[in-house]
Amino acid sequence: MPRIGIIVVAGGSGSRMGASVPKQFLPLAGKPILVHTVERLLQALPDAQIVIALPQEETDRWHDISGEYGLDGTHTVIHGGATRFESVKNALAHIKECDIVAVHDGVRPFVSEGLIERVISSALSHGTAVPAIAPADSFRTIAQDGHSQPTDRTALRAIQTPQAFSYELLRKAYDAAEYAASFTDDASVVEHYGSRIHLCEGDPANIKITTPFHMTLAQALLDIENGTKI
Numbered sequence: 001m002p003r004i005g006i007i008v009v010a011g012g013s014g015s016r017m018g019a020s021v022p023k024q025f026l027p028l029a030g031k032p033i034l035v036h037t038v039e040r041l042l043q044a045l046p047d048a049q050i051v052i053a054l055p056q057e058e059t060d061r062w063h064d065i066s067g068e069y070g071l072d073g074t075h076t077v078i079h080g081g082a083t084r085f086e087s088v089k090n091a092l093a094h095i096k097e098c099d100i101v102a103v104h105d106g107v108r109p110f111v112s113e114g115l116i117e118r119v120i121s122s123a124l125s126h127g128t129a130v131p132a133i134a135p136a137d138s139f140r141t142i143a144q145d146g147h148s149q150p151t152d153r154t155a156l157r158a159i160q161t162p163q164a165f166s167y168e169l170l171r172k173a174y175d176a177a178e179y180a181a182s183f184t185d186d187a188s189v190v191e192h193y194g195s196r197i198h199l200c201e202g203d204p205a206n207i208k209i210t211t212p213f214h215m216t217l218a219q220a221l222l223d224i225e226n227g228t229k230i
Contacts, residue, residue, distance in 0.1 A: 002124060003098035004048040005167065006041055007091040010034055010062075010106030011055055011080040022058060023209060024106045025065070029222050033209055034062070035069050036109035042074055044113040045120075051094045052106070053080035053087040085183045089174045100124060101170050103186045104162035107209040110221055115203045116162060122200040123164035130187045131202035132157035160202045163187055169195060 010024045024034040034052075041050060054062055056079040066072050078094050080087035088103055095101055100123045104111065115131060122129035135156055140148040163186045165173075170186065173193035183189050187197045209218055 001047070002100055002120070004045050004120060005095040005098045005101040006045065006048050006050045006162070007088055007095065007101065007103045008034075008037065008041070008050060008052045008075075008106050009080070009084055009087050009091075009103065010052055011084070011087050021061075022055070025058075025061060026209075026215065028109065028209075028215070028218055031069065032065055033109050033218075034106045035065065035071070037104070037106050037111070038071055038075065039069075040109065040111050040113075041104065041116070042071075044111075044116040049096060049098065050075035051091045052077050053091045054078075055080055083179055083183075084185075085174075085177075085179045085189065088186060088189075092171055092174055095167070098167050100164050101167050102162040102164040103170075105208055108161055108206055109209070109218070110203075110205050110207060111162065112203055112206070115206060118200055119162050119164045122198060123166065126198035127166045127169055128187070128190060128195060128198045129164045129200050130185075130197055131160040131162070131206070132199045133160065133202040133204055134158075157199060158202070159185060159187065160206050160208075161185070165190055169193075 025032045028036060052075050054077060059077055062077060076094055078091055081090055100120055102119060119129045119131055135153050135158055139151040139153050141151045142148045169190060173190045176193055177189055191197055205221060207214060207217060209215060
């Protein structure tokens with residue numbers, strides 16, 4: 001069996017949510033979003049080593065939550081950085097040598113077992129695996145002068161997490177890089193290092209909760225999963 005490490009990035013502030021607590025701690029069907037996420041990862045990969053990157057000032061809150069929901073001992077908590085790049089780099093220092101490292105957003109609580117298995121399998125085959133979905137909307141590109149023109153959506157993909165990479169590749173990519181604004185995810189760091197990115201099939205239900213609308217959508221998805229709505 002491959003040895004798997006998982007980094008959960010949970011450094012959000014909740015500013016776009018307009019909430020008094022960071023979005024990863026907001027209740028969804030009675031449980032904090034981050035609890036849902038960690039439980040899904042544990043269900044799919046019970047033997048994986050999990051490292052959660054949190055803001056330093058939120059670690060006590062998470063320790064209390066973790067104990068309440070029986071998650072103590074299932075993961076390691078580390079202090080994140082000012083950027084996602086720094087948080088992942090800090091977390092990598094706490095991942096023991098393994099075959100594959102997956103990096104997942106803490107506020108994507110609907111990650112499915114099938115998607116996780118697909119990403120890990122692709123990473124084992126290709127060294128990199130990034131889930132992506134084809135957009136349904138039309139797009140326009142806005143030029144500096146404010147004018148716009150249509151963009152061919154068939155050439156576009158919406159990128160999700162978990163993104164998975166060989167342990168050695170991800171570690172070397174982060175060790176070699178200095179933070180840049182273009183590093184919007186782990187794939188961009190690995191690509192900057194010189195490696196090609198392999199896309200695999202994502203999941204439309206694997207939403208990232210960042211706004212109040214997403215909370216409404218998340219509750220609807222849970223209702224569908226639980227059979228309380230059709």
